[in-house]
Amino acid sequence: MELSHDYVEAKKGGVLESASRRVRMIFSVMASPNRIDILRILNSKGPLTYSELKALAGFKSKKESGKFAYHLRKLLRQSLVALNKAERRYTITNLGKLVLSLARQIEERSIIESGKMYVRTSNQTIEEFNSHKIIQSLVREANVPLELAQKITEEVENKIYKFQTAYLTAPLIREMVNSVLIEHGHEEYRHKLARIGMPVFDIAQMINSVDEVKNGIESVLAKTAQTVLSEYLVFNTLPKDIADSYLAGDIHISNPGTWGLIPDSIFISINELAEEGINLKGKFLNVSRIGSIKSVDDFCSCLALLNMLLSREASTEVFVDEIMPLIQRCGSDASLANKLAKALIIGSSAPSYAPTSPIMSLNVNLDGSEKKHVDAVLKGYETYVHATPIPRIGLVLTYSSGAVNDYADKISNIVRAGGAITLLGNPKQVRSSMGVSKSLGDGQSASTVMSLQSLAINLPRLAYESNKDETYFRARLALLIKPAVTALSMRKKTITDLTRKGLIPTLANSTQFMQRGSANIVVNLVGLHESVANILGYDDTNNCLDVVQKVIKTSVDVAMEKGKQTGDDVGIAMIVDDSAPRFAALDAEKYGKILLQTSNGAYSQGMVIPAADMIEIKKDSPIIKECNAMEKLLNGGLSVTLDVNNTMSDTDVKAAIESAADMLTFFRARMKVFVCGNCGQKSLEVIDKCGLCRSPHIMQRYA
Numbered sequence: 001m002e003l004s005h006d007y008v009e010a011k012k013g014g015v016l017e018s019a020s021r022r023v024r025m026i027f028s029v030m031a032s033p034n035r036i037d038i039l040r041i042l043n044s045k046g047p048l049t050y051s052e053l054k055a056l057a058g059f060k061s062k063k064e065s066g067k068f069a070y071h072l073r074k075l076l077r078q079s080l081v082a083l084n085k086a087e088r089r090y091t092i093t094n095l096g097k098l099v100l101s102l103a104r105q106i107e108e109r110s111i112i113e114s115g116k117m118y119v120r121t122s123n124q125t126i127e128e129f130n131s132h133k134i135i136q137s138l139v140r141e142a143n144v145p146l147e148l149a150q151k152i153t154e155e156v157e158n159k160i161y162k163f164q165t166a167y168l169t170a171p172l173i174r175e176m177v178n179s180v181l182i183e184h185g186h187e188e189y190r191h192k193l194a195r196i197g198m199p200v201f202d203i204a205q206m207i208n209s210v211d212e213v214k215n216g217i218e219s220v221l222a223k224t225a226q227t228v229l230s231e232y233l234v235f236n237t238l239p240k241d242i243a244d245s246y247l248a249g250d251i252h253i254s255n256p257g258t259w260g261l262i263p264d265s266i267f268i269s270i271n272e273l274a275e276e277g278i279n280l281k282g283k284f285l286n287v288s289r290i291g292s293i294k295s296v297d298d299f300c301s302c303l304a305l306l307n308m309l310l311s312r313e314a315s316t317e318v319f320v321d322e323i324m325p326l327i328q329r330c331g332s333d334a335s336l337a338n339k340l341a342k343a344l345i346i347g348s349s350a351p352s353y354a355p356t357s358p359i360m361s362l363n364v365n366l367d368g369s370e371k372k373h374v375d376a377v378l379k380g381y382e383t384y385v386h387a388t389p390i391p392r393i394g395l396v397l398t399y400s401s402g403a404v405n406d407y408a409d410k411i412s413n414i415v416r417a418g419g420a421i422t423l424l425g426n427p428k429q430v431r432s433s434m435g436v437s438k439s440l441g442d443g444q445s446a447s448t449v450m451s452l453q454s455l456a457i458n459l460p461r462l463a464y465e466s467n468k469d470e471t472y473f474r475a476r477l478a479l480l481i482k483p484a485v486t487a488l489s490m491r492k493k494t495i496t497d498l499t500r501k502g503l504i505p506t507l508a509n510s511t512q513f514m515q516r517g518s519a520n521i522v523v524n525l526v527g528l529h530e531s532v533a534n535i536l537g538y539d540d541t542n543n544c545l546d547v548v549q550k551v552i553k554t555s556v557d558v559a560m561e562k563g564k565q566t567g568d569d570v571g572i573a574m575i576v577d578d579s580a581p582r583f584a585a586l587d588a589e590k591y592g593k594i595l596l597q598t599s600n601g602a603y604s605q606g607m608v609i610p611a612a613d614m615i616e617i618k619k620d621s622p623i624i625k626e627c628n629a630m631e632k633l634l635n636g637g638l639s640v641t642l643d644v645n646n647t648m649s650d651t652d653v654k655a656a657i658e659s660a661a662d663m664l665t666f667f668r669a670r671m672k673v674f675v676c677g678n679c680g681q682k683s684l685e686v687i688d689k690c691g692l693c694r695s696p697h698i699m700q701r702y703a
């Protein structure tokens with residue numbers, strides 16, 4: 001329908017004219033940079049009081065009060081700013097926001113149209129190229145002397161004008177600055193100015209390789225963060241000698257991305273939380289506190305919540321101590337097993353910042369606990385294991401001699417279902433399911449302890465490079481342990497400091513960690529057997545144990561000595577981490593595969609005993625003697641794995657566990673689980689194709 005002539009004429013005289021008058025008025029408001037500034041401030045910081053706004057807009061002196069009042073009045077009159085009378089605060093209106101965004105668009109467009117150089121910055125803005133900003137970052141970020149900064153900038157500017165790139169971005173300018181710095185031999189400055197990140201191609205590939213993605217989006221984010229933060233660690237924060245040893249493969253660092261942020265293991269007593277809970281003091285926006293624990297329901301929800309919160313604060317393991325005394329206090333509840341299973345399933349989905357989620361271990365003391373309670377915990381755990389492809393929660397059963405036999409049936413059932421059961425035959429000790437000791441000395445440790453253990457030493461390489469000279473081998477080992485302890489000690493200071501600042505809030509607020517907690521440093525020895533065999537020649541098995549003991553003693557002594565200097569508790573351990581395949585691969589590349597004996601592509605970690613052998617073994621057999629001798633010497637902990645074969649019968653597994661519990665102080669009973677990478681179906685038998693969907697993509701894992 002066409003508008004009648006009269007109608008248009010009539011409107012021209014009235015509404016239309018007043019609308020165009022409004023536009024003119026608004027443009028006149030935009031003419032003042034002061035007023036645009038006020039809008040910008042209210043947009044990002046508002047609502048604000050009169051005096052706050054005045055100060056932020058830079059009208060500081062009394063003389064300028066009138067000027068400020070004048071600008072503000074204009075903005076109010078055009079309804080770009082509104083005053084909330086009750087709160088006496090000013091806010092930007094929707095119209096004001098529109099004007100502001102228009103001003104920004106005009107600014108950007110005019111830069112483009114003018115043919116000037118403009119830069120897309122990493123703050124998602126576009127601004128005119130300004131060489132002064134290059135000088136500024138050279139001086140501020142890398143401490144370049146002003147005169148040199150000016151010279152470098154001039155050269156960069158010439159390049160930029162010469163190339164006339166279509167996409168001039170801040171990262172590109174930085175690349176140019178860095179290349180000019182290198183051309184002039186200023187490597188140190190370039191190092192400080194480096195931008196850490198990932199190539200576009202790698203990011204695209206990571207996002208698209210959905211087949212390898214486990215835990216969905218969480219693993220993509222964790223991987224990205226790890227890449228950036230590991231690079232920052234290796235090139236910017238580690239002492240240079242340690243960084244070089246790491247890159248060369250003399251040592252290994254697990255989870256380098258979280259090295260300077262969170263500890264590897266946390267030991268915490270849930271019984272101590274029972275009274276006061278944990279007050280998170282506003283450090284989490286969605287969880288305010290973990291309440292006190294009075295019933296089995298409280299206990300179960302606390303367990304799930306602890307797992308959720310602490311999984312973010314450790315890279316490898318969260319060890320929860322004293323669950324049995326607490327269950328005892330909570331009184332009998334017939335549905336304990338059921339409720340526990342549910343809590344574990346919920347807790348298992350906890351997020352984490354490490355590429356592999358940390359495991360949670362529940363310490364169950366068999367001595368002094370009522371049998372019905374232990375039975376319920378074991379039953380609840382078994383239900384959880386059946387419901388989970390690869391369990392990330394495990395049980396550490398502590399006992400004095402004999403107590404295991406009452407539960408051997410249930411324990412072997414859990415192990416044969418793919419559960420993670422660890423046995424510790426010394427109730428005075430506390431050991432994580434990886435084997436790490438909570439207390440490095442003989443004395444009592446604090447109730448909450450963090451352990452830093454993610455640095456491992458490549459012994460086979462040291463042995464090979466020592467030309468079968470045992471004394472030289474130990475001397476070189478000592479030379480490697482010292483800087484390792486120094487690096488770990490620096491790491492401990494950094495993390496303690498960050499904990500105080502609130503980066504690790506659950507740990508910091510649990511049982512007043514800052515006052516009563518402590519932190520241990522542990523160095524991990526990898527491939528001890530291969531290295532000793534290399535030094536002695538592969539046939540000489542008689543002197544093996546002698547040399548093994550000598551090597552451990554030297555390591556413990558050197559570490560303790562160095563620890564005295566740095567003021568830390570330092571231990572030596574032989575535990576399982578992710579260093580062994582990397583060491584073996586790097587050494588194979590460097591020296592050829594034949595030079596070092598490796599079994600299944602990785603060096604040995606801790607001790608591994610096939611469960612089938614365990615039934616026959618006697619107490620005086622060489623392997624048991626060796627385990628017990630090493631157990632005494634390794635103050636940081638020894639991991640002994642009882643490797644359960646999938647074809648073993650119920651009775652045999654039970655017999656192996658009883659026999660191991662009788663002869664060893666510490667062991668982890670583990671059976672490989674086969675999980676379909678396509679549909680998630682779990683198999684406890686060896687398979688090469690999924691029984692459900694026939695997919696050949698089968699993952700083999702130990703819990």
Ligand SMILES: [Zn+2]
Nearest residue numbers: 676679690693
């Ligand atoms: Zn399948």
